[in-house]
Amino acid sequence: MIKAVIFDIDGTIIDSVGAHIEAWKRTFARFGKEVSDEEIRRHIGEGSDDMLPVFFSPEELRRFRPDLEKYRGELFKREYLPSLKAFPKVRDLFERIKKDGKKIALGSTAKEEQINIYKEIAHITDLVDCAVCSEEVAQSKPHSDICRVALQKLGKLAPAKVISIGDTAYDVETAAKSNVCTIGLLCGGGTSEELQRAGCVALYQDPADLLAHMAGRFWASRGQQRLVLTEKPA
Numbered sequence: 001m002i003k004a005v006i007f008d009i010d011g012t013i014i015d016s017v018g019a020h021i022e023a024w025k026r027t028f029a030r031f032g033k034e035v036s037d038e039e040i041r042r043h044i045g046e047g048s049d050d051m052l053p054v055f056f057s058p059e060e061l062r063r064f065r066p067d068l069e070k071y072r073g074e075l076f077k078r079e080y081l082p083s084l085k086a087f088p089k090v091r092d093l094f095e096r097i098k099k100d101g102k103k104i105a106l107g108s109t110a111k112e113e114q115i116n117i118y119k120e121i122a123h124i125t126d127l128v129d130c131a132v133c134s135e136e137v138a139q140s141k142p143h144s145d146i147c148r149v150a151l152q153k154l155g156k157l158a159p160a161k162v163i164s165i166g167d168t169a170y171d172v173e174t175a176a177k178s179n180v181c182t183i184g185l186l187c188g189g190g191t192s193e194e195l196q197r198a199g200c201v202a203l204y205q206d207p208a209d210l211l212a213h214m215a216g217r218f219w220a221s222r223g224q225q226r227l228v229l230t231e232k233p234a
Contacts, residue, residue, distance in 0.1 A: 011188020
């Protein structure tokens with residue numbers, strides 16, 4: 001029986017993928033790289049430690065990485081963060097999970113300050129048991145650190161008693177490295193194909209769709225079998 005849920009944030013409970021793509025695209029252009037939206041989308045959800053070397057050489061990163069990350073962080077905070085919204089039914093979903101007696105953790109590559117803002121945007125501060133931010137780990141997604149720390153904060157629960165919910169293959173990989181299964185949401189950065197290939201046990205369109213399917217034995221034996229996908233047409 002599942003006892004806790006670890007949620008990703010960007011693209012999973014907060015509608016922010018488009019904003020992140022734009023912020024990264026403007027940042028890359030500022031530092032001499034013209035990159036397409038699709039190229040960036042494929043790396044949304046991945047920590048910058050792994051993302052930036054895809055687009056810049058080691059010599060370039062030695063020269064200006066701190067300036068690039070500072071510029072991008074300030075740009076996102078100033079021009080995008082204030083207008084972000086949660087996906088519909090996020091608080092209802094969290095209330096249902098708590099009603100079912102489960103703990104809730106947030107696990108994100110974002111910094112603590114940003115996670116706190118996200119919790120306020122989604123009106124879920126009082127429903128979250130713990131959160132793991134980028135400052136608490138040596139390596140971010142898709143490495144195992146975020147999920148591993150979340151498991152510790154949840155009371156050292158066995159991985160089989162925890163389910164992860166995310167929107168990218170990086171979320172799935174992070175959880176899998178701690179032997180935690182993942183439910184994928186299609187409202188963020190990952191495609192149905194990418195999420196299925198990464199190993200999601202089920203797919204739902206968004207938080208509202210996930211909430212609508214929580215009935216009966218939803219929490220039982222999530223890792224024992226591959227679940228029927230419930231993707232809806234876009």
